[in-house]
Amino acid sequence: MAKVTIDGIEVEVADGTTILNAARQIGGEVVPPAMCYYSSLKDTGGKCRVCLVKVTQGSAKDPRPMPKLVASCRTPVMDGMVVQNITSPEVLEARKGVVEFLLLNHPLDCPVCDQAGECDLQNLSYEHGVGKTRYEEDRRTFEKIDIGDKIKLHMTRCILCYRCTFVADQLTQERVHGVLNRGDASEISTYIEKAVDNDFSGNMIDVCPVGALTDKTFRFKSRVWFTKPLDAHRDCDKCCGKVVLWTKGDDVLRVSARKDQYNEVKEYICNECRYDHKDMKDWTIEGPRHIDRHSVISQNHYEKIDMQKLKLDIDRQLTFQKGKQLPETTNP
Amino acid sequence: MLTNRSKLVVNKKMTFAEKIYLPALLSGVAITIRHLFRKGATVRYPETKRPIAEIWRGQHVLKRDDKGAERCTACGLCAVACPAEAITMTAAERKKGEENLYREEKYAAKYEINMLRCIFCGLCEEACPKEAIFLTDRIVSTDYGRGEFIYGKDKLVEKVDERIDVTKRQTQNVLEFKQQKRLSHNK
Numbered sequence: 001m002a003k004v005t006i007d008g009i010e011v012e013v014a015d016g017t018t019i020l021n022a023a024r025q026i027g028g029e030v031v032p033p034a035m036c037y038y039s040s041l042k043d044t045g046g047k048c049r050v051c052l053v054k055v056t057q058g059s060a061k062d063p064r065p066m067p068k069l070v071a072s073c074r075t076p077v078m079d080g081m082v083v084q085n086i087t088s089p090e091v092l093e094a095r096k097g098v099v100e101f102l103l104l105n106h107p108l109d110c111p112v113c114d115q116a117g118e119c120d121l122q123n124l125s126y127e128h129g130v131g132k133t134r135y136e137e138d139r140r141t142f143e144k145i146d147i148g149d150k151i152k153l154h155m156t157r158c159i160l161c162y163r164c165t166f167v168a169d170q171l172t173q174e175r176v177h178g179v180l181n182r183g184d185a186s187e188i189s190t191y192i193e194k195a196v197d198n199d200f201s202g203n204m205i206d207v208c209p210v211g212a213l214t215d216k217t218f219r220f221k222s223r224v225w226f227t228k229p230l231d232a233h234r235d236c237d238k239c240c241g242k243v244v245l246w247t248k249g250d251d252v253l254r255v256s257a258r259k260d261q262y263n264e265v266k267e268y269i270c271n272e273c274r275y276d277h278k279d280m281k282d283w284t285i286e287g288p289r290h291i292d293r294h295s296v297i298s299q300n301h302y303e304k305i306d307m308q309k310l311k312l313d314i315d316r317q318l319t320f321q322k323g324k325q326l327p328e329t330t331n332p
Numbered sequence: 333m334l335t336n337r338s339k340l341v342v343n344k345k346m347t348f349a350e351k352i353y354l355p356a357l358l359s360g361v362a363i364t365i366r367h368l369f370r371k372g373a374t375v376r377y378p379e380t381k382r383p384i385a386e387i388w389r390g391q392h393v394l395k396r397d398d399k400g401a402e403r404c405t406a407c408g409l410c411a412v413a414c415p416a417e418a419i420t421m422t423a424a425e426r427k428k429g430e431e432n433l434y435r436e437e438k439y440a441a442k443y444e445i446n447m448l449r450c451i452f453c454g455l456c457e458e459a460c461p462k463e464a465i466f467l468t469d470r471i472v473s474t475d476y477g478r479g480e481f482i483y484g485k486d487k488l489v490e491k492v493d494e495r496i497d498v499t500k501r502q503t504q505n506v507l508e509f510k511q512q513k514r515l516s517h518n519k
Binding site: 116221222299 | 405407409411436438
């Protein structure tokens with residue numbers, strides 16, 4: 001077990017846990033954002049640099065600070081480590097720079113993009129980005145590609161997080177797509193545009209943090225904040241069968257896997273559940289999906305409040321507020 | 333008595349002048365005649381119109397760009413900003429060969445504003461990222477049924493040869509935004 005202090009809050013975690021996961025055990029505002037790390041996919045992380053944190057004390061044995069900001073998703077904790085995330089202006093400044101880099105080539109097509117409203121990059125740039133870009137060159141452009149008949153790839157929107165290739169590697173039998181070329185010219189592609197066609201390929205849509213991989217069956221159907229998300233399940237022999245139905249009236253517009261508070265899927269669903277059962281009758285409806293009240297999707301969305309969860313949230317917020325005052329008192 | 337508003341009824345005997353009613357009647361007629369020669373409080377709409385503010389918020393217009401393509405991309409921000417929930421839309425994908433009709437790859441196949449719901453607050457115009465919707469100085473005309481007040485694209489989109497001037501409603505921020513030529517949709 002290792003004791004770490006993140007933004008003044010102490011937490012005890014198992015050896016080998018990364019700083020990011022230690023912060024997630026605390027929860028709340030101290031959790032660094034992550035665009036490429038995905039808890040249910042092995043070896044993800046370290047690519048987007050959004051989760052940078054400052055280590056002010058390496059460990060109890062060697063209390064020197066780490067010379068540079070480190071990627072929290074890849075750095076394991078040490079006993080006695082002291083980490084600063086949002087309490088360090090340096091980290092916030094660096095994160096702002098990273099967001100600006102991620103947005104360099106990202107097109108300004110949120111009004112057209114189906115991901116708008118549930119996009120990690122949108123949330124990230126809203127919280128950490130600057131309103132204006134300093135980039136004056138032309139943005140890189142790619143043609144739209146159909147990956148199979150169900151997935152549309154907008155390479156212009158891609159931020160090269162590699163999550164989709166990890167899905168292909170770890171969930172499906174044979175990977176037929178990857179990242180071609182290098183640097184500015186790198187792009188996700190299938191060899192000779194070969195269709196990605198296996199039972200779990202649809203999960204690429206869910207893991208994509210931006211709108212680069214979108215569901216073709218949902219393309220331009222509705223803005224996500226006009227739909228009603230419902231938790232539902234069915235008996236499926238291939239997957240867990242637990243999904244979210246995005247409905248409008250009695251129509252099921254889209255089926256997706258359930259994402260947790262960090263927008264990560266823990267239980268993947270198969271393509272049959274995703275594409276072939278767009279009918280309310282096929283599903284057992286559990287009730288409205290929990291939507292964070294800061295999300296635009298929560299507009300006109302009503303759900304039952306989980307009092308226990310609410311109490312946990314409030315308690316966590318109170319501990320966090322107490323922790324925020326700690327550094328001020330120790331360094332006058 | 334509790335409210336202190338009750339009045340005592342007095343059965344007072346009227347005088348002779350009061351009994352013949354004529355003085356009261358004449359004073360009433362005098363008031364009427366005096367008003368006949370005053371300037372009226374009303375105007376004869378539609379022949380004469382009252383002056384309105386330059387930035388009057390009246391009937392909406394969906395603008396086209398310089399080449400005549402519709403600017404609206406059905407992003408739904410106006411509908412989500414609308415406090416009266418008057419706006420609904422259905423999006424569709426632009427097909428090849430329709431580039432001169434719609435500016436973006438997605439467009440509003442159906443766009444409806446319920447003018448009975450609309451409170452003309454102008455939030456839709458403020459939310460619009462594509463400078464597509466504007467409120468104009470036109471007044472929404474009257475009609476007989478409720479159904480006629482649901483304005484579709486036929487009434488909202490401006491005609492190619494009959495452009496509607498909205499320069500007075502474009503704020504400084506909007507104009508500055510438009511001058512950023514590096515944003516592809518301004519090119």
